Amino acid sequence: MRRLLAALAIVFAMGSAAMALNPSEILSDPVLEARARDISAGLRCLVCQNQSIEDSDADLAHDLRVIVRERLVAGDTDEQVRDYVVARYGEFVLLQPVLGLHTLVLWIAAPLLLIAGIIAVVVGIRRRRAPMPAALTAEEQAALDRLEERQEH
Amino acid sequence: MSIELGHFAQILAFAIACVSTVMGYAYWRNEGRVTTFLRQAAILQFLLIAASFAALIQAFVTSDFSLLLAYNNSHSLQPLLYKVTSVWGNHEGSIVLWILILVAFGAAVAMFGRKLPKDLLNLVLATQSLLVAAFTGFALFTSNAFARLDPAPFEGKDLNPILQDFGLAVHPPLLYTGYVGFSICFSFAIAALISGRIDAAWARWVRPWTMLSWTFLTLGIAMGSYWAYYELGWGGWWFWDPVENASFMPWLAGTALLHSALVMEKRNALKVWTIFLSIITFSFSLLGTFLVRSGVLTSVHSFASDPTRGLVILAILAAFIGGAFTLFAMRASSLRQGGLFAPISKEGALVLNNLFLATGLGAVLVGTLYPLVLDALTGRTISVGAPFFDLTFGTLMVPLLILVPFGPFLAWKRGDLVAVTQRLAGAAVLALVAAIALFTATGAHVSLAPLGLLLGFWVMFGAIAELVDRSKLGRIPLGESWRRLKGLPRTAFSTALGHFGLGVTVIGIVVTTAWQSELITTVGTGETVTLNGYQVQLVKLDEDVPGPNYTADHGEFVITAPNGGKRDAVAERRTYIASGQPTTEASIQTYGFSQLYLQLGEDEAAGRHVLRVWFKPYVTLIWLGALLMSGAGFLSLSDRRLRVGAPKPRRTPALEAAQ
Numbered sequence: 001m002r003r004l005l006a007a008l009a010i011v012f013a014m015g016s017a018a019m020a021l022n023p024s025e026i027l028s029d030p031v032l033e034a035r036a037r038d039i040s041a042g043l044r045c046l047v048c049q050n051q052s053i054e055d056s057d058a059d060l061a062h063d064l065r066v067i068v069r070e071r072l073v074a075g076d077t078d079e080q081v082r083d084y085v086v087a088r089y090g091e092f093v094l095l096q097p098v099l100g101l102h103t104l105v106l107w108i109a110a111p112l113l114l115i116a117g118i119i120a121v122v123v124g125i126r127r128r129r130a131p132m133p134a135a136l137t138a139e140e141q142a143a144l145d146r147l148e149e150r151q152e153h
Numbered sequence: 154m155s156i157e158l159g160h161f162a163q164i165l166a167f168a169i170a171c172v173s174t175v176m177g178y179a180y181w182r183n184e185g186r187v188t189t190f191l192r193q194a195a196i197l198q199f200l201l202i203a204a205s206f207a208a209l210i211q212a213f214v215t216s217d218f219s220l221l222l223a224y225n226n227s228h229s230l231q232p233l234l235y236k237v238t239s240v241w242g243n244h245e246g247s248i249v250l251w252i253l254i255l256v257a258f259g260a261a262v263a264m265f266g267r268k269l270p271k272d273l274l275n276l277v278l279a280t281q282s283l284l285v286a287a288f289t290g291f292a293l294f295t296s297n298a299f300a301r302l303d304p305a306p307f308e309g310k311d312l313n314p315i316l317q318d319f320g321l322a323v324h325p326p327l328l329y330t331g332y333v334g335f336s337i338c339f340s341f342a343i344a345a346l347i348s349g350r351i352d353a354a355w356a357r358w359v360r361p362w363t364m365l366s367w368t369f370l371t372l373g374i375a376m377g378s379y380w381a382y383y384e385l386g387w388g389g390w391w392f393w394d395p396v397e398n399a400s401f402m403p404w405l406a407g408t409a410l411l412h413s414a415l416v417m418e419k420r421n422a423l424k425v426w427t428i429f430l431s432i433i434t435f436s437f438s439l440l441g442t443f444l445v446r447s448g449v450l451t452s453v454h455s456f457a458s459d460p461t462r463g464l465v466i467l468a469i470l471a472a473f474i475g476g477a478f479t480l481f482a483m484r485a486s487s488l489r490q491g492g493l494f495a496p497i498s499k500e501g502a503l504v505l506n507n508l509f510l511a512t513g514l515g516a517v518l519v520g521t522l523y524p525l526v527l528d529a530l531t532g533r534t535i536s537v538g539a540p541f542f543d544l545t546f547g548t549l550m551v552p553l554l555i556l557v558p559f560g561p562f563l564a565w566k567r568g569d570l571v572a573v574t575q576r577l578a579g580a581a582v583l584a585l586v587a588a589i590a591l592f593t594a595t596g597a598h599v600s601l602a603p604l605g606l607l608l609g610f611w612v613m614f615g616a617i618a619e620l621v622d623r624s625k626l627g628r629i630p631l632g633e634s635w636r637r638l639k640g641l642p643r644t645a646f647s648t649a650l651g652h653f654g655l656g657v658t659v660i661g662i663v664v665t666t667a668w669q670s671e672l673i674t675t676v677g678t679g680e681t682v683t684l685n686g687y688q689v690q691l692v693k694l695d696e697d698v699p700g701p702n703y704t705a706d707h708g709e710f711v712i713t714a715p716n717g718g719k720r721d722a723v724a725e726r727r728t729y730i731a732s733g734q735p736t737t738e739a740s741i742q743t744y745g746f747s748q749l750y751l752q753l754g755e756d757e758a759a760g761r762h763v764l765r766v767w768f769k770p771y772v773t774l775i776w777l778g779a780l781l782m783s784g785a786g787f788l789s790l791s792d793r794r795l796r797v798g799a800p801k802p803r804r805t806p807a808l809e810a811a812q
Contacts, residue, residue, distance in 0.1 A: 022754075023674050023763060044536045050394045052538070055387060095538025102533055106523045110516035110545045117508045125496050125504075 021054065025062070027069055036069050039081055042095050043068070052095060064089075156220055159208025160299035163249075163289060166201040166256070169194050170286035177279020181347070184271035191278040192263040198285055199260035206253050209240050209298060219305035222246060222298050228311035228731055230702040238321040239312045244446065244462075245298035247325060251442070252288050254326075254333040258362075259285065262337060269358060276344030277337070284336055287469045295462045311702065311731035320380030324373060328400055331370025332438040335403060337362040338410065339435035342428045343477060346484045356418035356427065361790060363414055363431075367407045368786025374400055375779035383741055388669075388750045388767050390775060393542040395450045398521045399441030402514055406434040409510040412503045420500055420565060422493075425485050426507070432481060436474045437514075443470050449525060495567040502560040502568075509553040516545040554608045554659065558615020561648050562622070580618040584610035591664070605663030613656030616649045647789035654781025661746075661774025672766045675757045685768040686715035687749050689722075694762065703727040705738075708753045708762065712742055724753040726762075746771045 027033040037054065043064060045056035053061040053068075064085065071081045085093055097103045136144065173194040180187045212220040213236050216229040226246070227239045241250040259281040266274050292298065341359045345351045377400070382390040391397065410430040417427045444450055447463030494500040520537045528534050558580060562573040588606040621627075623645065624638035672684040681690040693709040710722040724740040740751040747770045754763025 021673055021765075023757075026673060042538075042540055044538060050392065050536070050538060055385075055389060090534070092534040092536055095536050096540035096544070097535045097537055102527060102531065103523075103535065106519060106537065106541075109519040110512060110549065113515040114508075114512045114549070117512055121504055121508055125501070 021065065022062075025065055025069065027073070032069070032072050035078060036065070036072055039068050039072075039078055040065055042082075043085060044093050044095050046089060046093060155208045156212055156217070156299050156301065159205035160297075162201040162205040162208070163293060163299070166198045166205070167286060167289040167293060169198055169201070170282045170289060173198075173282035174279055174286055177275050177282060181272055181275040181279065183275070188271045188275055191275055191282075195256070195259040195263035195278050195281065198282070199256040202249070202253050202256045202289075205299075206240075206249055209246060209249060210237055213237065213240050216309065217305070218307070218309050219302050221300040221302050224302055224306050224309050226312050227309040228702055229308060231312070231317070232701060234319070234322060235312060235317045238316075241325050242312050242316045242321055245292070245296045247329075248288070248292045248296050248446070249298050250325060251329055251333060252285065252292060254329050255281070255288065255336060256285055258334055258337050262340075262362075266358075270350065272348050273341075273344050273350055273355075273358075276347050277340045280340035280343045281336065284340075284473070287473070291462075291465055291469060295465050309731075311729065314703070314727070314729040314732060314734050314736045315384060317702075317729075318380065318384055320376065320384065324377045324380055327369050327376055328373030331366050331368075331373050331407075332400070332403060332441065334362060334366025334369060335407060335431075335435040335438050337366070338431040339473075339477070342431035343480065345428060346480045349484070349487070351424050351428065351488055353418050353421045356414045359431065360411070360414045360418060363407065363410050363434075364786050364789055367404070367411055368783045368790070370400070370404050370407060371779055371783045371786065374404060375776050375783070378779075379776050382772075383739055384736070387752065387765065388739075388769055388772075390772070393520075393539045395521050396445055398517050398542075399444045402517055402521075403434055403437040403441060405510050405514040405517065406430060406437050409507045409514070410434050412506050412510075416500050416503050420494065422500055423504070424488050428485070428488075429481065430507075432474075432477045436470075436477070439470045439473060443467060444521075494565070497563070497570050498568045499560060499563040499565045502556060502563050505556055506553065506560060509549055509556075513546050513549045513553070516549060517542065520545065551604075551608065554612055554655075557612050557652055557655065558618065561616075561619045561645075561652070576622055577615060577618055580614035581611060583614045587614075602663055602667035605667075606660065609656045609659035609663060611656070612659060613653050616652035616656065620645070620649050643792035644789055647785045647792070649785075650788060651782050651785030654778045654785060656778070657774050657781060658778030661771050661776075661778060664771040665769050665775065668770050669772075670768045672764075674764055675761045676764045677761045682764065682766065684749075684766050687766075687768065688713040689749075689751065689764075689766055691762075691764070694760070696756070700727065702731065703729045706753060706756070706762065708764075710740065710751060712749065712751075714744060722751060724751045726753050726755070743773060746773050746777070748772050 027036060040054040041052050043053045045051045045053045045058055045061040045064070047058050047060050048056045051061075053064045067085065068081055071084055076084065082094070091098060097106060099107055173191055176187055177191050209220075209222070211217075213223050213227050214233065216223065216227060216236070218224040218227070222243065222245055223239075226243045227236060231239065239246075241247045259278065262274070262277055262281065266277070269277075338359055341355065341362070345355050374397075377397075378390045381392075382388055410427070413423050413427045413430055416423045443463070443466045447466050449463055520541055524535055524537050558577055559570075559573060562568075562576060563570075584607055587610040588603060591606055592603050620638065620641070623641055624634045626634045626638075629637075670685055672682060674682055676682060676691045678691055678694050681688050683689070690711045690713075691708055692711050695707045697704045698707045699705075705725040705727045708724050710724065712720045712722055714720070720742060722740040722742055725738040726735060727738060728735050737752055737754075742749040742751070747768065750767040750769055752765040754765055756762050
């Protein structure tokens with residue numbers, strides 16, 4: 001949908017759609033391949049609009065997929081592979097931003113909002129709770145008695 | 154000639170909208186001629202914009218490339234449907250469509266709002282006219298759809314191939330109907346704030362419009378998601394892209410509004426919050442329009458290099474949202490809160506619903522805008538993608554889904570949580586059994602899938618449990634239950650159906666995400682590959698087959714299902730002549746609720762093509778659930794008590810006295 005809507009917005013990034021993982025890129029070791037997919041899904045294709053390299057058929061995405069797999073075959077951990085790519089392409093490449101000073105607001109916004117909302121709801125309900133009705137005055141009691149009396153007759 | 158007439162019609166609509174705005178705001182207390190004028194002006198605006206839109210359609214259909222817009226976005230070889238849809242497959246045309254729907258809603262209020270108090274109607278129509286004036290002004294001065302070319306080119310540049318699809322015929326109109334429909338809620342909120350008329354009756358008038366817009370927005374988003382699913386060629390259906398989020402945020406706000414307006418209508422409580430949500434919901438529609446139309450999403454810098462359009466929309470956005478909230482701040486404190494309720498009550502449940510929806514909305518908003526703001530402020534570029542949203546938004550939805558079945562069961566004012574839990578115990582047990590059954594049947598995996606299944610089934614069975622409970626099924630004779638069930642108001646069925654649909658969508662998302670399988674390989678003619686027991690044989694492959702405005706690699710397949718049933722399937726890879734852009738036409742075969750998804754890829758060697766096959770279990774449930782939800786919306790709209798323009802219920806003296 002991103003591409004469709006992007007096209008609607010006349011803000012195309014790349015030429016064509018379609019998942020682009022090629023048969024030749026797939027590793028024979030299924031465990032390594034699964035790890036490669038996992039890493040790829042979190043890496044952004046830099047020349048596309050908000051697409052992971054998994055989903056893009058841009059040349060750069062192809063190169064990145066190959067790099068990821070080469071590093072994995074060379075024995076890197078997932079973390080090392082990510083660091084390797086970030087060192088070359090910057091943190092822009094990560095689809096899930098790291099937690100840092102510059103992303104602090106991003107990460108704590110939702111929890112803060114939830115806490116603020118809960119406080120607002122609690123305060124609101126407390127304030128709204130019906131006050132205990134005051135005891136009847138002698139006058140009111142007398143009026144009530146008169147009414148009850150009338151009903152009995 | 155007709156193009157100029159269309160242009161003049163748009164200018165005239167702009168002028169009428171300006172006059173209506175001034176008249177409406179200046180004399181909103183006048184119940185006679187001003188109301189008549191405003192109503193006629195609203196209908197006139199609609200007729201004029203409809204005429205200008207028709208002029209554009211005519212130019213596109215007749216391939217009149219002297220119209221710059223048609224030259225840029227159309228081609229004489231396009232099929233008729235795509236010639237029509239090309240009108241809104243671009244910036245200028247889509248703005249005209251946006252305005253067309255805006256004036257259609259204005260005219261609808263003018264026609265069906267006869268029963269409204271006249272001062273409220275005046276203010277609503279004045280606010281609608283102000284919106285029309287702002288957006289026709291924007292169209293006329295920065296996004297002219299009627300510019301001409303001289304000499305007229307012989308052939309057009311064609312529409313973006315990805316957009317040459319049936320999806321473009323339905324997705325933008327549905328989505329815009331939802332988006333723009335919320336303008337009515339916005340106008341009602343403004344009218345309420347100015348006139349001070351904020352009561353249960355106000356909520357009763359607003360709710361049908363909210364329901365209508367929400368229903369269309371639901372359909373629009375679901376349709377867009379399915380379009381992406383079959384068009385992109387690899388079966389993704391949601392990407393947390395800013396453009397998607399732009400349509401999802403009004404949906405979240407609108408969902409919250411539907412529920413809070415219910416509290417306001419029935420209990421006269423949550424008034425300030427409901428007014429606030431009415432403003433917020435349309436503000437998100439405007440924000441979405443700004444995000445999509447200004448180009449700010451591609452890059453903050455490209456926005457800065459050609460800022461006219463973006464800045465004008467930003468100014469409109471700031472003026473409407475800023476103005477509305479200033480008015481809100483001035484008047485909200487004067488609203489009296491009515492309707493006391495205990496924390497454990499239907500009101501309380503709906504407040505929690507709003508809390509989680511609003512927080513989820515906040516998470517999506519921050520995630521969408523943060524990279525833009527950070528880039529503009531510090532120049533640092535980061536990406537906020539699917540993993541972030543799955544984590545934050547997904548987590549927030551878990552407690553909401555747990556809560557959903559409780560809401561309809563709890564009584565107004567003061568509910569009994571223990572009793573409700575007892576009545577829901579059956580649904581909980583059934584959900585547990587169903588989740589375990591499905592989990593074991595599909596083959597155990599780790600991950601959070603079982604929890605997701607449990608949540609989905611819980612919401613589904615919880616929705617049915619309410620109907621079962623209210624009809625006293627099993628506790629009284631069957632015939633009696635049936636009579637009770639028939640006697641329930643349509644809104645009860647609507648609630649149950651809507652919540653059931655939500656559960657269905659959750660199940661679809663969980664199952665297809667957790668248990669999808671794929672096969673990526675190369676095939677030559679005659680070869681067979683197997684995935685999940687489905688045998689896919691390529692029987693015929695033709696290269697460079699000519700289509701109307703493209704050439705295609707055309708693969709014919711025979712698919713043998715595990716039960717032995719055979720099907721023919723066709724998948725293509727097209728290259729469009731005018732742009733040279735390739736697209737994939739995947740073959741999607743539906744088996745039950747699941748789908749087999751075939752994509753013919755690029756040619757690898759002589760006669761051999763890449764073939765990608767996915768098995769997507771229960772994937773159709775995602776959209777079926779959304780269809781059920783919008784069905785629930787229509788069902789609720791058909792309820793006499795909610796119907797647009799339904800006469801006010803006669804108030805009995807007893808009711809009067811009680812209030």
